[in-house]
Amino acid sequence: MKTTIHENGGVKIAEVEFEGIGINSMQDALDLVANVQTPAPKKIILHRENIHPDFFELRTGLAGEILQKFSQYGIACAIVGDFSNITSEAFKALIIESNRGRQTYFVPTIQAAIEKLSV
16 A cells, blocks of 8 residues: 655645456445544545446445545545446436545546545
């Protein structure tokens, strides 16, 4: 796991990268949060390719479990990647709804993630 700290307007954001898939389960996500050193509330950037594909299939429940725990622990998260190939209408709706909020974002670039999480 590689962590890069970005700072924008005094807000510190941890970008986490893995070689391959690093988040396979809710426990992996919780372990990641426990190991990332950022001020509270934590702000984390993840990469789509580092998250198990089951996350992007709502019927598996993985996205719901992880995003609910992040919310409970006050963790704002941006997931960076190309989401144009998402075929699930339900997941597309989740992306739209999440991007309207202040907790979870699905964005195409690191810069977009930094901007969203700096608010």
